Amino acid sequence: MTEVLRASNVETMYGRVMAIRGISLTVKEGSVVTVMGSNGAGKTTILKTISGALDPFKGQVEFEGRDITALDPDVIARVGIAHSPEGREVFSLLSVKDNLMMGAYCRKDRDEVARDLEKVLGWFPVLRTFLEKQAIYLSGGQQQMLALGRAFMQRPRVMLLDEPSLGLSPLLISEIFQIIKRINVEEGVTMLLVEQNASVALPAADFGYVLETGRIVMEGERDVLMKSADIREFYLGIKAESARGDRRWKARKTWR
Numbered sequence: 095m096t097e098v099l100r101a102s103n104v105e106t107m108y109g110r111v112m113a114i115r116g117i118s119l120t121v122k123e124g125s126v127v128t129v130m131g132s133n134g135a136g137k138t139t140i141l142k143t144i145s146g147a148l149d150p151f152k153g154q155v156e157f158e159g160r161d162i163t164a165l166d167p168d169v170i171a172r173v174g175i176a177h178s179p180e181g182r183e184v185f186s187l188l189s190v191k192d193n194l195m196m197g198a199y200c201r202k203d204r205d206e207v208a209r210d211l212e213k214v215l216g217w218f219p220v221l222r223t224f225l226e227k228q229a230i231y232l233s234g235g236q237q238q239m240l241a242l243g244r245a246f247m248q249r250p251r252v253m254l255l256d257e258p259s260l261g262l263s264p265l266l267i268s269e270i271f272q273i274i275k276r277i278n279v280e281e282g283v284t285m286l287l288v289e290q291n292a293s294v295a296l297p298a299a300d301f302g303y304v305l306e307t308g309r310i311v312m313e314g315e316r317d318v319l320m321k322s323a324d325i326r327e328f329y330l331g332i333k334a335e336s337a338r339g340d341r342r343w344k345a346r347k348t349w350r
């Protein structure tokens with residue numbers, strides 16, 4: 095698999111606060127890569143730095159071998175990267191249909207756009223019932239579907255997904271992750287998915303990174319990470335039987 099996205103030694107600051115510190119990651123074409131980390135670890139900052147919403151203080155972002163570091167967000171969108179933001183960030187006063195069409199604003203292939211709209215409404219039938227209604231009337235889960243659908247309408251090569259599971263019920267999370275996997279497999283869209291919820295993100299991914307206070311502290315293929323005792327205990331919540339007894343978890347972490 096060829097590499098489609100690469101971040102090398104990226105550091106991004108908010109004023110004097112360094113939110114991510116020397117982040118390097120690669121995403122292979124056709125894969126789903128997840129960055130897992132707790133609240134405030136820097137997940138959103140990584141995605142915003144890739145999509146051009148934030149300029150890094152240091153480091154480089156490459157898309158298909160082209161340096162896209164600190165280009166304007168609309169240029170990065172046009173090269174083929176779509177950002178589905180956290181908190182859904184839909185245009186609440188626009189209709190559901192207009193929100194979806196905003197995703198396709200720089201496309202000229204009208205017939206394909208119409209077909210893609212049908213595809214999105216097929217994946218998320220509930221959106222069809224609200225098509226002409228303002229997005230403000232959607233529930234959190236429906237807004238998340240709309241944000242994903244809007245990102246797909248851009249017909250990107252890579253989708254950046256910011257916590258699609260946030261605030262959703264287990265049933266909705268499972269529905270949304272099934273669609274994410276379909277977009278990946280059936281539409282060939284590469285995914286970079288950041289999540290606090292490792293138990294949904296890791297099984298859906300091919301490769302994972304663990305982020306702690308702005309640094310990557312662990313990385314590996316999904317199956318390797320799923321077997322890691324630390325990942326199982328601290329991210330997947332599966333408690334291992336320990337002959338050493340209940341020592342404090344920080345003392346037993348092995349990824350630092």
Ligand SMILES: Nc1ncnc2c1ncn2[C@@H]1O[C@H](COP(=O)(O)OP(=O)(O)OP(=O)(O)O)[C@@H](O)[C@H]1O
Nearest residue numbers: 108111113131132133134135136137138139140290
């Ligand atoms: N606009 C901002 N100004 C100052 N500091 C910020 C700003 N946005 C984020 N930060 C800080 O940068 C760090 C990383 O934040 P970021 O939002 O990337 O984390 P996250 O892993 O996405 O967290 P969450 O899961 O809560 O969204 C945090 O310490 C946060 O407080």
